Amino acid sequence: MLPELGSSYGVSPGTASLSVTAYFLPFAAVMLFSGTLGERWGRRRTVVVGYAGYVLASLACVLASTFALFLAARALQGVANAFTTPLLLSALGAAAPGNRLGRALGWFGSLQAAGQTSAPLLGGIAAEVDWRFAFGGVAVVAAALALLGIPAEKADDGARRERLATALRAAxxxxxxxxxxxxxxxxxxxxxxxxxxxxxxEEGFGIGAGPRGLVLTAAGIAGLLTAPLIGGRVDRIGRRRSVLIGAGCGALVVVGVGTLPGVWMVALAWAAGGVATQLLLVGVNALVLGSARNRGGSVSVVQSLRFGGAALSPVAFTPLYHADPVAGFLVPAALLALAVPAVLPREHRA
Incomplete structure (x- = not known):
């Protein structure tokens, strides 16, 4: 919806893309400590307040009279969502039995993939009428989620929370x-x-926007369909091994996407990337949720670094791609294959 958004405020689509940055920067930054604060205040209360804040910020996006005000409202959306994402994972980790945590995270990842896959489609349909309907729609959804809340914490969770070293340094x-x-x-x-x-x-095959969107959606659909199965496998093969397998498969995917000679081959490779992503996602989340020390704060830090890495990717790899398109894919593939095993810690069961 960036062209429609830009047209509404009299700015170019490139300038309108600042709305993405305005959301993700505060989202990632606040998530460094939002999980810690949420553990102090209580998960359920914090998540409900976060959803309520998201409702208000979304309505501010709808009503913003200038692009500057719209960017400010987008930043508030990012801040509000930073108080929901890590605490939802923390609540899931507290509710799921340890030997079935991977399966629970698999379903969580599947539903996330469903949202990420359908959001561009629904947003585009809304933008055909008025882009403001998209923000009005997410305000309604956030309000419903605030009413639904999350499962109440167990009685002993409150006592446990009091014993937690909930300073940021614990996470x-x-x-x-x-x-x-x-x-x-x-x-x-x-x-x-x-x-x-x-x-x-676009540059290698001359593919238009519509077909490009379909190819990119392939990864989300593959992740949606395979995440529950992958979650169960993670419980069997181990969390650390799952991450290493996902990184290795991801490296092969990236090489394939950058070198394969046919569009259908690239599409199949990118769909396989959705499966590799779920192996990484479930494994990483299961590893951090295995910690009993400030679980919410730890998840918060990991998620912040995760989104920070995604935000830095265009800055890091676009110049390399323009200098040498093949190297633009080979370098991130090498990082997946070599750097991930080097930095990943050993697995410790809670």
């Missing part, structure tokens, strides 16, 4: 930072390359 342990670095590499060098896949489809 900034070397083990957590290494898992976060793994997440940043995984998303920056795999999922975050979707923009470069689109560039190759």
């Amino acid at each position: 900034l342990r070397p083990e957590v930072l290494r898992i976060g670095a793994t997440a940043a590499l995984g998303w920056g060098c795999l999922t975050g390359l979707s923009f470069m896949v689109a560039l190759r489809l």
Whole structure:
């Protein structure tokens, strides 16, 4: 909807794309400590307040009279969502039995993939009428989620929360930072390359916007369909091994996307990337949720680094791609294959 958004405010689509940055920068930055604060205040209360804040910020997007005000409202959306994402994962980790955590995270990843896959389609349909309907729609959804809430914490969770070392330093342990670095590499060098896949489809094959969108959607659909199965496999093969397999498969995917000679081959490779992404996603989340020390804060730090890696991907790899398109894909593939095993910590069961 960027062209429609830009037209509404009298700015170019490129300038309108600042709305993406305005959302993700505060989202990633606040998530460094939002999980820690949420553990102090209580998960359920914090998530409900976060959804309520998202409703207000979304309505502010609808009513913004200038592009500057719209950007400010987008930033508020990012801040509000930073108080929901890590705490939802923390609540899931507290509710799921340890031997079925991977399966639960698989379903979580599947539903995430469903949202990420359908959001561009629904947003585009809304923009055909008025882009403001998209923001009005997410305000309604957020309001419903605020009413639904999340399962109440157990009675002993409150006592446990009081015993937690909920200072940020408790979540900034070397083990957590290494898992976060793994997440940043995984998303920056795999999922975050979707923009470069689109560039190759356009420049290498002359593919238009519609077919490009279909190819890019293939990864989301593959992740949606396979995430529950992958979650169960993670419980069997181990969390760390799952991440390593996902990184290795992801490296092959990135090489294939950058070198295969046919559009259908690139599409199949990118769909396989959706499966590799779920192996990484479920494995990383299961590793960090295995920690009993400030679980929400630890998840928060890892998710912040994950989205930070995805945000840095265009800055890091676009110049390389323009200098040498093949090298633009080979370098992130090498990082997946070599850097992920180097930084990933050993697995410790809770």
